[in-house]
Each structure stands twice: as structure tokens, then as C-alpha cells.
Amino acid sequence: MIRFENVGLRYGMGPEVLRDLSFEIPNGSFQFLTGPSGAGKTSLMRLLFLSRKPTRGLVSLFDEDTTAIPRSEMVSIRRRIGVVYQDFRLLNHLTTFENVALPLRVAGRDETNYRSDVVELLKWVGLGDRIAAFPPVLSGGEKQRVAIARAVITHPELLLADEPTGNVDPPMARRLLKLFTELHRLGTTVLIATHDIGLMDQYDARRMVLNDGRIHIYD
Amino acid sequence: MTEMRTETKAEITADHTDQADHDDDAARAADRELRPAGPIVPRAGIESRSLLVVISIMSFLAAITVGLVATVWQTSAGWEADIGREITVQIRPVADVDLAAETNRVVDIAAGYDGVVSVRALSDGEISELLEPWIGDTTTFDTLPVPRLVIIEIDPDRPPDIASLTAHIASETAGATVDDHAVWQERLKVMARTVIVCGLGILGLVLVATVLSITYATRGAMAANHDIVEVLHFVGATRRFVAREFGGRFLTLGLKSATIGVGAAAVLFLGLTLAARQFVATPAGVQIEALFGNFAIGAMGYAGIVLLVPVIALLTGLTSRREVIEVLKRLDRDMT
Numbered sequence: 001m002i003r004f005e006n007v008g009l010r011y012g013m014g015p016e017v018l019r020d021l022s023f024e025i026p027n028g029s030f031q032f033l034t035g036p037s038g039a040g041k042t043s044l045m046r047l048l049f050l051s052r053k054p055t056r057g058l059v060s061l062f063d064e065d066t067t068a069i070p071r072s073e074m075v076s077i078r079r080r081i082g083v084v085y086q087d088f089r090l091l092n093h094l095t096t097f098e099n100v101a102l103p104l105r106v107a108g109r110d111e112t113n114y115r116s117d118v119v120e121l122l123k124w125v126g127l128g129d130r131i132a133a134f135p136p137v138l139s140g141g142e143k144q145r146v147a148i149a150r151a152v153i154t155h156p157e158l159l160l161a162d163e164p165t166g167n168v169d170p171p172m173a174r175r176l177l178k179l180f181t182e183l184h185r186l187g188t189t190v191l192i193a194t195h196d197i198g199l200m201d202q203y204d205a206r207r208m209v210l211n212d213g214r215i216h217i218y219d
Numbered sequence: 220m221t222e223m224r225t226e227t228k229a230e231i232t233a234d235h236t237d238q239a240d241h242d243d244d245a246a247r248a249a250d251r252e253l254r255p256a257g258p259i260v261p262r263a264g265i266e267s268r269s270l271l272v273v274i275s276i277m278s279f280l281a282a283i284t285v286g287l288v289a290t291v292w293q294t295s296a297g298w299e300a301d302i303g304r305e306i307t308v309q310i311r312p313v314a315d316v317d318l319a320a321e322t323n324r325v326v327d328i329a330a331g332y333d334g335v336v337s338v339r340a341l342s343d344g345e346i347s348e349l350l351e352p353w354i355g356d357t358t359t360f361d362t363l364p365v366p367r368l369v370i371i372e373i374d375p376d377r378p379p380d381i382a383s384l385t386a387h388i389a390s391e392t393a394g395a396t397v398d399d400h401a402v403w404q405e406r407l408k409v410m411a412r413t414v415i416v417c418g419l420g421i422l423g424l425v426l427v428a429t430v431l432s433i434t435y436a437t438r439g440a441m442a443a444n445h446d447i448v449e450v451l452h453f454v455g456a457t458r459r460f461v462a463r464e465f466g467g468r469f470l471t472l473g474l475k476s477a478t479i480g481v482g483a484a485a486v487l488f489l490g491l492t493l494a495a496r497q498f499v500a501t502p503a504g505v506q507i508e509a510l511f512g513n514f515a516i517g518a519m520g521y522a523g524i525v526l527l528v529p530v531i532a533l534l535t536g537l538t539s540r541r542e543v544i545e546v547l548k549r550l551d552r553d554m555t
Contacts, residue, residue, distance in 0.1 A: 049453065051453075071551060074551070075455050075456070075457050076455075078452075078453060078454075078455045079454075079455035083453055089446065089449070089450050089453075091259075091446075091447055091450060093257065093258075093261040093263075094257055094259070095253075095254070095257065097253055098256060098257055101256075102259075102450070102451075102454050103454040103455055105256065105259070106451060106454055106455055106456035106457075106460055107455060111256055115253075131253065132253055132254070150454070
């Protein structure tokens with residue numbers, strides 16, 4: 001599903017933040033991406049959700065070279081990826097329901113077709129009673145769950161989560177991890193970027209360790 | 220790993236069973252409370268008061284320009300019609316020719332033509348009044364060779380054959396020349412057209428300034444709503460979708476602002492029309508009417524300024540849409 005070959009990334013004329021990365025992420029797999037702060041986790045995630053292009057090397061996503069994907073196909077590729085941002089990126093003027101339903105709405109789906117799915121998912125993540133609330137009144141954990149629900153509502157083939165438990169307490173982090181493993185069981189390829197060793201110890205999965213711009217993989 | 224998965228699933232089930240009953244009731248209640256889908260682009264992020272004021276002012280200026288152009292158009296058309304309704308025949312004194320008899324002959328010739336509504340020779344008194352500003356009221360027709368004038372009123376819809384009438388008068392009378400005011404009509408037309416072209420030029424400049432204001436305002440709004448654009452981009456929104464959402468907001472703003480500006484201009488014109496009617500019988504009123512007609516911009520003028528509302532709204536929508544697409548292209552270039 002994902003293949004990196006000798007990938008390097010630098011910002012402007014600065015030093016390379018990612019160097020000679022070569023690895024594969026198989027379809028339907030679950031992995032953690034970890035490493036110390038500043039190791040390049042977020043930069044690697046940006047390459048994966050098509051926010052940046054590599055300075056050198058090949059990044060292949062869904063068997064397509066990301067630098068060669070025509071602009072017209074970018075939208076359909078993005079719709080196959082669910083992204084959970086570290087800072088949630090919820091729209092404050094939309095309710096919990098509307099934030100979660102946003103990917104379906106922009107895809108042109110009629111609300112009557114997805115209403116029950118969204119409500120069901122919000123119940124599943126424990127936000128059944130916060131369905132009409134706006135993000136500014138939600139707690140950090142609730143926002144995190146809304147962001148996760150928005151990322152998974154379209155049943156993406158690939159789920160990328162950048163520090164998804166960075167803002168929640170350990171019990172909530174454990175609960176969120178359960179959501180990801182459940183998704184994985186339903187067939188989604190999952191990549192979670194985290195520096196929380198405790199979280200990784202709760203689930204036996206492949207670990208990709210980034211250090212000083214280089215990657216080491218522990219299956 | 221298999222054991223861990225089994226354990227996790229059991230925990231999830233247990234965890235969710237605890238909350239399921241509570242969530243069922245809560246979700247049913249919340250489902251009833253759900254509002255119709257809110258706008259993706261918040262109104263508050265777009266409809267800044269300053270932009271509303273700027274577009275309103277531009278609309279007001281555009282409407283004033285259209286109204287003034289319509290006034291000039293109508294007034295000049297009125298002048299042209301007034302001049303075109305009459306033909307003047309001047310009979311100059313010629314030695315050994317009876318001026319009064321020549322004048323009567325011109326009247327008779329003209330009266331015989333189809334399309335002539337009335338013919339009359341100006342009396343001595345009327346001619347004296349015309350000459351008074353130049354030679355005072357001491358005119359004596361015995362001592363001065365004063366030409367006579369014959370006014371021929373014609374039907375503008377079915378005018379007589381002017382060329383034939385001119386040739387007929389020239390052949391039958393001595394010293395008579397026909398003036399159909401064509402030169403004056405032409406000058407009036409040129410003047411009116413010049414004013415109208417200038418007015419349309421100003422209207423064009425106002426509309427260009429409006430488009431530029433909207434362009435900068437859109438950029439500002441896009442910068443202020445960058446988070447929304449970015450989120451929409453990453454959840455798979457097409458450029459067309461984002462442009463439609465922002466364009467729709469700006470279209471509404473344009474419609475509202477244009478209605479305010481054009482409405483104010485319409486009220487102003489209506490007020491001026493009513494005020495002009497108050498002075499209709501006074502010397503000032505007569506002077507103003509001589510210059511600007513009756514100050515009414517007429518149905519055509521009102522139709523023109525009302526037409527500005529959809530034009531400016533559409534311009535606002537299209538300009539912002541183009542700008543939004545440009546911003547998205549830049550975003551794409553930066554990201555991929």
C-alpha cells in the first residue's frame with residue numbers, strides 16, 4: 001500500500017529532516033511510528049497525507065507515485081485517507097455531528113443517507129450526548145474523539161493519526177487505542193505516530209522508530 | 220498478539236455496554252435536537268461590516284452614474300424631439316418684393332404639405348421680442364430690414380418631405396430659406412452621446428473598483444478562514460466545492476450590499492424628483508428643468524439601477540469564486 005524508497009525531505013535550504021527512508025507498509029497492517037521529539041514523525045506523516053512532496057526518492061501510495069499523481073486525482077486519493085491531526089482541526093462553527101459528517105458532506109452525500117451512520121459512530125465513541133455541541137465547549141478528550149470519528153466516518157483504506165493521544169489522560173488514551181484496533185480489524189491500514197511508549201506497550205504491533213531522520217523497523 | 224486482540228475486544232465490549240444504554244437515550248434526544256446542516260463557511264467570517272459598506276458605496280455610486288446617464292439621455296431626447304417638431308422659414312427682405320406677400324405665400328405652400336400640423340407667421344410683436352435683447356425695444360419695421368419668420372409644426376411620426384418643401388419654397392418665393400434644425404439636432408446628439416459615454420466610462424471604473432475591492436476582501440477572508448480551507452482540502456473537498464461555498468457567501472453579501480447602495484440611490488432620485496416638483500412653477504424650477512428636464516430618471520433609469528443589484532451581486536460572487544480557486548491552486552502548489 002505504501003512504499004518509500006530512499007526518501008529524503010528538507011524544508012527550503014535547511015538540513016534534511018528525513019534521510020534515505022526505505023520501507024513498506026502492507027495493506028491492512030497496524031503500526032506505530034515513534035521516536036523522540038524532532039525526529040521527523042510529523043514530517044513523515046505530511047508526506048503520507050500528501051501535505052508535502054519528498055525532496056528526493058520515491059513515495060508510493062496506493063501503488064501510485066505521489067509526485068506523479070495528477071492534480072485531478074488528488075481529491076479521490078485524499079478521500080481514501082483518514083487523518084487525525086494532533087491539534088484536531090475541528091471547525092468551531094459546526095456542531096460535533098457536522099464536523100464528523102464533513103467528509104461525507106463534501107463528497108456530495110445527502111444528509112438523510114448518512115445521518116444514522118454519523119449518530120451511530122458518535123454513540124460508539126461515547127459522544128452520543130454531545131452530538132449538537134460545538135467544539136469550543138468540548139473537553140480535549142471529546143475533541144480528540146470527534147477528530148477520530150471524522151477520520152473514520154468514510155471507512156478510509158488508510159488511517160493516519162498524529163499523536164492522537166497526546167492531549168488525553170491515560171484511560172482515555174487506552175480507550176482511543178481500542179478504537180484504532182477495532183478499525184484495523186475491519187480492514188483499515190493504521191499508522192499511529194506517537195512518542196508514548198506506554199500506549200505502544202498496550203498493543204502488539206509493528207514499530208517504526210525514527211531517529212535523527214532515519215528509520216528502524218521492529219516487526 | 221491474538222490473545223491481546225481478544226482481550227482488547229472484550230474490554231471494548233464491556234466498556235461500550237456500560238455506556239450504550241445512556242448513549243442510546245442521549246443520541247435519540249440529540250438526534251431530535253440536530254439543526255439543519257450549518258453553513259460550512261461561517262457568515263461572520265465573510266460579512267465584515269467594512270466590506271458591506273464598501274460594496275454598498277460602490278453600488279450607490281454606480282446607481283447614481285446610471286441614473287445621471289438616464290437623465291441626460293432622456294433630456295437630450297426631449298430636446299431633440301422639441302427641435303425636430305418644428306421647421307423655421309426665414310424670409311429676408313428683398314428689394315422691390317412685398318415681404319408680407321412672400322410670408323403669406325410660404326404659409327400657403329407649407330400648409331399644403333402632408334405631415335404639417337400647423338403653420339404660422341410670427342407677428343411683428345413676437346419678432347420685436349426676439350430682437351429686443353440685441354437692439355432694444357425701439358425696433359421699427361419701417362426703418363430696419365427685419366426678416367420675417369414662419370414656424371411650421373410637423374408631425375414627428377409622419378414628417379413631410381423636407382427636401383421637396385425646401386425646393387418648393389425656394390422656387391416660389393424670393394429670399395426665403397428653410398431651417399430644419401438638423402445642425403442643432405446633430406450637435407445635441409454629439410453632446411448627449413459624449414455625456415453618456417463619459418457616464419458609462421465612470422460606471423465601468425466604479426465596477427472595476429468594486430471588483431478590486433472584492434478581490435482584496437476575498438483574499439482577506441480566505442486568509443482569515445485558512446483553517447476551514449485547509450480542513451476542507453484534507454477531507455477531500457474539490458476546488459469547485461470550496462469555491463461554491465465561499466462564492467455563495469460572497470454572492471449573498473453582494474446582493475445585500477448592492478440592495479442597500481442601489482436602494483439609497485433610488486430613494487435619492489425619488490426625493491429629487493419630488494423636490495423638483497415643489498419648485499416647478501418658480502424661476503429656479505424653470506431654470507433647473509431647462510437644464511435637467513424634470514429630474515425624473517424615468518422607468519428606464521429605475522430599471523437600469525435595479526439591474527445593478529444582480530449585476531453587482533453576480534460580480535461579487537464570480538470575483539470571489541475566481542479568487543478562491545486561485546488560493547486553492549496556491550495551496551496545492553505549496554503542498555504537493
